[in-house]
Amino acid sequence: MLEVAVYDSKPYDRDSLPFAPNAKKLKWRFHDFRLTKDTAGTAHGADCVCVFVNDRVDAGCLRQLSKAGVRMIALRCAGFNNVDLETAKKLGLSVTRVPAYSPHAVAEHAVALLLSLNRKIHRANNRVRELNFSLTGLVGQEIYGKTVGVVGTGKIGKITAQIFRGFDAKVLVYDPFPDLQWAKRYDVHYVKPAAMLKRCDIISLNLPLTPQTKHLLNEKTLARMKRGVIIINTSRGKLIDTKALINALKSGLVGGVALDVYEEEEGIFFEDLSGRVLHDDVLSRLLTFPNVLITAHQAFLTNEGLGEIARVTVENILRFQSRKPFLDGTSLAAK
Numbered sequence: 387m388l389e390v391a392v393y394d395s396k397p398y399d400r401d402s403l404p405f406a407p408n409a410k411k412l413k414w415r416f417h418d419f420r421l422t423k424d425t426a427g428t429a430h431g432a433d434c435v436c437v438f439v440n441d442r443v444d445a446g447c448l449r450q451l452s453k454a455g456v457r458m459i460a461l462r463c464a465g466f467n468n469v470d471l472e473t474a475k476k477l478g479l480s481v482t483r484v485p486a487y488s489p490h491a492v493a494e495h496a497v498a499l500l501l502s503l504n505r506k507i508h509r510a511n512n513r514v515r516e517l518n519f520s521l522t523g524l525v526g527q528e529i530y531g532k533t534v535g536v537v538g539t540g541k542i543g544k545i546t547a548q549i550f551r552g553f554d555a556k557v558l559v560y561d562p563f564p565d566l567q568w569a570k571r572y573d574v575h576y577v578k579p580a581a582m583l584k585r586c587d588i589i590s591l592n593l594p595l596t597p598q599t600k601h602l603l604n605e606k607t608l609a610r611m612k613r614g615v616i617i618i619n620t621s622r623g624k625l626i627d628t629k630a631l632i633n634a635l636k637s638g639l640v641g642g643v644a645l646d647v648y649e650e651e652e653g654i655f656f657e658d659l660s661g662r663v664l665h666d667d668v669l670s671r672l673l674t675f676p677n678v679l680i681t682a683h684q685a686f687l688t689n690e691g692l693g694e695i696a697r698v699t700v701e702n703i704l705r706f707q708s709r710k711p712f713l714d715g716t717s718l719a720a721k
C-alpha cells in the first residue's frame with residue numbers, strides 16, 4: 387500500500403482526501419505544517435507527498451524528498467509556481483496537479499468579492515449586527531453597463547467573463563492564446579493589454595504566475611489604468627506589486643481592490659493569527675483601506691472543489707502505483 391504524506395493539511399483536507407473514491411487503497415499521514423527543505427525529512431517512509439500552494443518545493447526540498455525515498459509529488463492545486471519542475475525531472479520525481487477542480491468555484495468567488503466590495507455588503511453586515519441601520523456611506527455602483535477586463539481566458543477566466551456578460555457588462559479580454567470561437571459565442575472581445583488598461587472599469591486577473599507575469603500590475607501599468615478602476619485578483623499574489631497598489635489606492639487611481647491572494651501570503655493565509663501581532667506591515671496597511679476586501683485564498687473552497695481535488699489526487703497516486711498514465715492534463719513531470 388502506498389503511503390502519502392499530506393502537508394499544510396487542514397480539517398477540510400482530512401475530511402475529503404481519505405474519503406475520495408478508492409482512497410482506502412492508500413495509507414494517509416497528515417501534517418499540519420508546510421513542506422520546505424527543513425521539514426522534508428518528515429516525509430521519510432512515504433512514497434508520495436501531497437502539497438498545496440504555500441508548500442515550498444524548491445530544489446533543496448526536492449533533494450531531501452528524494453533522499454527520504456519519496457517518488458511522487460501530488461499537488462492538490464492548479465498553480466505549480468512553488469515547485470522546481472526542472473530539479474524534479476532531474477531527480478526522476480513524478481509531479482502531478484489538479485488543473486481544474488472547480489473553475490466555477492474560483493470565478494464565482496471573484497464575482498462574489500466584487501459584488502461585496504461594490505455594494506459594501508461587508509460593511510453593511512457589520513453595521514446591521516450593531517443595530518446601525520443607517521445607509522450613509524453605503525452608496526454602491528452597478529456592474530451593468532460597465533467595461534470589465536479579464537486577463538487570461540483559461541478555464542477560470544472564461545467562466546468569469548461569462549458571468550460578467552450575465553450582468554450585461556461589456557467584457558474585454560486578453561490572452562496570448564485567444565479562443566476566438568468562444569469570444570464570439572459569448573460576445574466578449576479580445577483586445578491588446580494597453581487598450582484593456584485604458585478602457586476597463588473593473589479588471590480581473592485570471593492568469594498563472596510565471597517569471598513573465600510577476601508584478602504584471604506595477605507602478606507603470608497601474609498608472610495606465612482608468613482612474614477609479616477596481617481590481618480583482620484571485621490568481622496569485624505576486625501578479626501585483628503590492629506597494630505600488632497601496633500608492634495607487636492612496637492617490638485614488640485605484641478605486642477598489644478585491645483580493646483572494648497576497649504576495650507574501652505564505653505563513654499568513656490559512657492560519658489563525660487572531661490574538662497575535664501581524665508582522666507584515668504591507669498587509670496591515672492594505673487592511674486599513676475601506677475599499678479593499680481580502681479573503682485568505684478561499685476561492686477554491688467549495689464542497690464540489692474539494693471533492694474534485696480529492697478524486698483527481700487519489701486517482702493519480704493509484705495510477706502512479708500501477709504505472710498507468712496520469713489523468714489527462716494533470717502531469718507536470720513523469721518518470
Ligand code: NAI
Nearest residue numbers: 464465538539540541542543561592593594620621685686
Ligand atoms: P488555465 O491554465 O486554464 O488558464 C490560464 C490562462 O492564462 C491561459 O489561457 C494562458 O494562455 C493565460 N496566460 C498566460 N500568460 C498570460 C499573460 N501574460 N497574459 C494573459 N493571459 C495569460 O488556468 P486557470 O485554471 O484558469 O487558473 C488561472 C489561475 O488561477 C491559476 O494559475 C492559479 O494561479 C489561480 N487559481 C487560484 C485559486 C484560488 O483558490 N484562489 C484556485 C485555482 C487556481
